[in-house]
Amino acid sequence: MTTTVLIVDDSKLARIVIGKAVSSLQPGWTRVEAGNADEAITVIDARPVDVVILDYNMPGRDGIALAEELRARFPAMPIALATANVQDEIVARARSADVTFVVKPVTEEGIRGFVSGAALRLRLPQP
Numbered sequence: 161m162t163t164t165v166l167i168v169d170d171s172k173l174a175r176i177v178i179g180k181a182v183s184s185l186q187p188g189w190t191r192v193e194a195g196n197a198d199e200a201i202t203v204i205d206a207r208p209v210d211v212v213i214l215d216y217n218m219p220g221r222d223g224i225a226l227a228e229e230l231r232a233r234f235p236a237m238p239i240a241l242a243t244a245n246v247q248d249e250i251v252a253r254a255r256s257a258d259v260t261f262v263v264k265p266v267t268e269e270g271i272r273g274f275v276s277g278a279a280l281r282l283r284l285p286q287p
Contacts, residue, residue: 216243238278
């Protein structure tokens with residue numbers, strides 16, 4: 161079974177950078193992309209997605225609002241919030257939504273812990 165990671169960011173460049181970092185760590189994962197929360201929901205409704213990496217600042221709903229919606233639908237899904245906005249309130253909201261915080265600009269080293277943890281979590285039997 162292949163693992164699918166959804167990268168949600170309104171910046172195409174950011175999606176490329178995050179995608180390259182993920183691919184270098186997990187070359188077998190399939191990447192799909194969305195430019196905002198509504199597009200992300202459309203992708204998730206159309207195909208199985210195993211892991212999500214979200215931007216915080218996007219048109220429409222922000223990344224945490226999307227993460228909260230996804231967490232309600234998929235309680236065990238690994239979700240990361242990738243943002244340069246490191247305000248305490250944003251970090252606290254991410255943690256309360258059970259979302260891993262990844263600082264932008266995303267690097268392979270910066271996202272390694274999340275990707276490794278997600279891969280491990282996906283191998284475990286789901287309740």
